[in-house]
Amino acid sequence: MKKLVLSVAALALTAGLASAQTVRMGTEGAYPPYNFINDAGEVDGFERELGDELCARAELTCEWVTNEWDSIIPNLVSGNYDTIIAGMSITDERDEVIDFTQNYIPPAASAYVALSADVDLSGIIAAQTATIQAGHVAETGATLLEFPTPDETIAAVRNGEADAVLADKDFLVPIVNESGGELVFAGEDVPLGGGVGMGVRESDGELKGKFDAAIQSMKDDGTLNDMIKKWFGDEALVF
Amino acid sequence: MFSFCTDPDALEGVKWLSCYLTTGKHQSMYWAVGTVLLLLAITAPAALLFGFGGATAARSRFRPLAWFGKIYISIVRGVPDIAFFLFFVIALDQAFEWVRHQVKCPDWDQEIWQGNDFRVCPEAKLPLGNAAQWVHETYGFFLAVLTFAIVFGAFAANVLYGAMQAVPRAQIETAEAYGMTHRQSFWRILVPQMWVYALPGLSNLWMVLIKATPLLFLLGVEDIVYWARELGGSKTAQFTDYPHPDWRMWYFAALLVFYLAFTRVSEIVLDKIMRRLTKGQATMGGEKQRKAAA
Amino acid sequence: MSCWDTIADYGLRSLGYGERLLPRSDFTLCQQFTLIGSGMIWNIYFGTLALVSGFILATAVAMAKAAHNPWLRKPAEWFVFVFRGSPLFIQFFFAYFLFLSLKSSYPVLAPLTAAALGALIVLFLNTAAYSAEIFFGALQSIPKGDVEAADAYGMAGWSRFRRVIWPTMLRLGWPAYTNEAIFLFHATTLVFFSGFPTTKQQGDALYYANYFADKTFNPFIPYPILAGYFILLTLVIITIFGRVNAHLNRHLPQAGRSRIRLRPQLIR
Structure with a gap:
């Protein structure tokens, strides 16, 4: 089967259960420039680049998965992947069911x-x-x-x-x-909404903390703003 | 793919098209054709197995088993397959993980249901959290096959149930007169004879199964329809080397041809099987064949 | 708010009566039952009208397919092949495109792009093709003796068709036709799911189930409710068709009746 998904780092296949778990990043793959499937059939877009950078900063091994938009939250809470990074606006309704990291795109x-x-x-x-x-x-x-x-x-x-x-x-x-x-x-x-953030399970406080810190560090050194400008143009709202 | 594809903007006509049709994304679509065919090839016998089990259960003289069989047939047949697919895969996945959790982590002290979250111990996750991507995809494919088999198994059970009833009573009575046990007459007389009665129903079921594959994307398997929709949608030059307007019309036309051709081939093959099965049977069709040969 | 109020507000929501806004928070089971039930109106509307109109066309197509004249037989064969050979949602897709272009050249045809008419036409043609195949199969298996007996009585043409061939065809094809009816009602859920746009949030049962699944993020309540409604609907269909079947077979001895009922014909 054709791989839709590329692991960011080499997979720790031989490592035991004790080693770092792979973090599976769920996205939709049909919403450019946030995320889309490029000509080569891989997940691409602003969130791909952002997610890879966040994983590098948080020292996590990440993998990309695509899922239908309709069932993207049920599949997260059911544990089929660990984060949603799919241009999802932070809303009160969603916040009742899952947790969001701080926003990585200002309320747009x-x-x-x-x-x-x-x-x-x-x-x-x-x-x-x-x-x-x-x-x-x-x-x-x-x-x-x-x-x-x-x-x-x-x-x-x-x-x-x-x-x-x-x-x-x-x-x-x-x-x-x-x-x-x-x-x-x-x-x-x-x-509308409170900006775009990453969705994580409510019981995954540790993972949320790691991504929160990584997003904060990208906000602090300005790399996040550069990335937003690169994908959304110079007039885009930045932090 | 080809060496001249490095600068798509400069290309035109056939060259452009040949580059466009061989992008990684298009290759994913061609792979998806294989996925669909593979799924059909696995699902058909699996559904037949479910159907056989369901029909046998429904005919059972052991009441609870008969009820189970009949309830399975009527409930699953009563629900639109699409409604089933929308929640069944998650339910099935959770059920598997719950069972594994009970077996593998008896000492686990946390709740499985934490608010909205479904959390089992890491050892019980399916597939394991550190499994390779292909394992995840295979598992997803397996769940899709199982869901399809359960749904279409109910329809197959209905057909087979009818077919078992349609085998002439006299055949079974003769078997009993020869001193065969219930089990012997079932396997030696009933089962071999029922296929000819079941085949028209089963072949229609096969046609329905072929046409249900577009629902695969609901089950998390990227099938041809998913790719047709994805590739056909209009593309702006910012995100692709091959910008084009809404071309879904052409992609869907290709799908239409694919499905019609597949149906036609199936019809021809099933027709052959039917003729083969009818041979020597005490039915109108069999009689016709005998006369034609004589 | 009591459940009766909810029913008063949302019972006919799918047709545009009652509350304009759908519930947006604090979802109750009552709301889910009411709205999904309200959506069933569309499923029943599409299913019933397509079934009745499709029945008439199916009879005609089955006769045409059995005809000797290739000018009748060939178009009927192609019609059945195309509609049985392609997935319903592709038919919806092409129909919607066709209706859009018709609308731009002939403004009179504007209602076609609305699901209420456009999707009905697609379902009508689809069920006609499937039913025609069932009836064609039944026509082929009409006992030769019946037709010979009709000839012996001096019947011919229309009266032979109406009094012998047609009733026998129905009787033989009925179990399979019952299955077709069930499938047709199930297929109505595809109308808004992958065919036609939903206007003013007036959708069918699946649309509302989907709405609740999306808002509550819990698919395990709305979809089983939807399933429950459809099981009820299927039971009703089986009962009605069973009555008709009993009527069609009323002249046969009891044993013969059950034999025909259980003989598996084509299922869709």
Whole structure:
């Protein structure tokens, strides 16, 4: 079977149980630039680079795993991997079930994208099923149109099924830039969630501590900001 | 893949396409075809085994076993397979780990259920925390096969149950008259004869099984549909050397051809088997063959 | 809030009546039962309408497939092959694309891109193809004697079809057709899962089960509830089809009845 996943360091196959356990990093692999599968079929993106750096700093052996977004939290609490690093916004709902490290991306805006800037944002708004954006649209009173994947939400705006799409701005920026003026941002940005953090099990306090410290050290020496700029552009929010 | 693929931006036409279609990601998709075929090859006999067990249990003269068989058949048949797949794999995984935990760590003093977390001792984890990636993938594949086998086993059990009932009573009575025990008449008379009655149902089940493979991605196995969706979605130049708009249409068309071809081949093979099984049987089909040959 | 209030608020939520917002915190079992049950309305809607309309087309296609005239037989064979040979969700995908392009050239056809009509058409064609194959198999196994007897009575054409061939075909195909009906209702869960977009959070049972699984992060409550509803629905289908079967076989002696019932035909 083709390996989707590469271990970061050589696997300690021969080492006994007493040695450091491998930390399995769960991600979605379908949300550029946060995480995606590159041409070579490997997990790539901002979070891949960040995760590898964090593991190096925390002196952990890490491995990458992809999982469907819908079941990403149940599989974490069930122990199939040890962290979620998948562009997951820190929300109260999620915090009740899992723990988050401190955020590694500052609270970022979500934005509307439409075919023209003066579109009526109380019309039909597309969003990906089960995202905070979908919840937000339902609350604004606009007609929510839900699609299983982010790609389909953009396609729905292009073909006129929806008036606009609400999604993470970082996800939308490259799409708008490459659409050649077809797609534009509309309305105000919407701040949602408390930034993006890594999810860990509530009972995994030790692991959370290690990653917290590693993120803090990257914030302190500025490498995190450089990395954010590299992947999200110079205008991205930094710490 | 090819030597001229180093700078995809400069390529055009067939050359571009040949580079594009041989990226690592596309190779993952071609591997996935193998994965799906392998899964089908393992699942079909496994489901048949489950089905045989279920049907035999449902016919059992031992009441609780008969109830168990009938409940298995009717409950699993009553639930949409997709609903089953959405929670069953996690449940199965937890059940295995719970059992291993009870066996391997009897002295463990912490709760297994800590709030929302499911935690067994490290020795009981499946696969072990330090296992290689291929072990994890094999384990995931095994869980998928088991889930498929349980679900389709129930349908197979239903078919086989009907087939066992359809074997003419007189055959069993004759066996009894010859002094065969219940067990002997079951294995020597009933089982060999039931296949011809079961085959139409089983071959349809096989067709349904083929078409259920797109649900594999729910079970954590990256199948062809997962890759078709992933590869077909529009790609911006920032993250790939081969940017393209939404091409899912073409990928899904390829899948359509794959499934239709697979169905056609299956139909032809199953037709052959049916003709073989019908030979010499006291059914209308068998009679027809006899007359045609004469 | 008592459970009755919840039922009043969310009982018809899948059709757009009652509370506009779905529950967002403090999820109760009652809410899960009510909303998933409310979603079942769509499953029953899709299943029932597709089954009834598909039945008529299936009879026609089965007759066409059994016909000597290749102009009738070939299209029927291809129709059955394409719809039986491809996964339902690929059919949904292509249908949605087709309906979108139809909509842009003919605005009258706009309702097609909504699940209520578009998905129904796909399910209708799909079940018609599967049922046609079952009925075709049944047609082939109609005892020659029955048809000869009809001929001897001087029946021909329409009256022979209506009074002999059609009832016998139904009787032989019915057990398999029961299975097909069960499968069809199960297949309705795919409509919003991988086919058509969900508007205003008005989805089917699986949509709401998925919603709760996502919000509570616990798949072990909503999906078993969904399973429970479907087991009930399956029991209802089996009961209704069993009644019809008894009616179809009413002229046969008791023993013969059970023999036909248990003979395994095609299952989907």
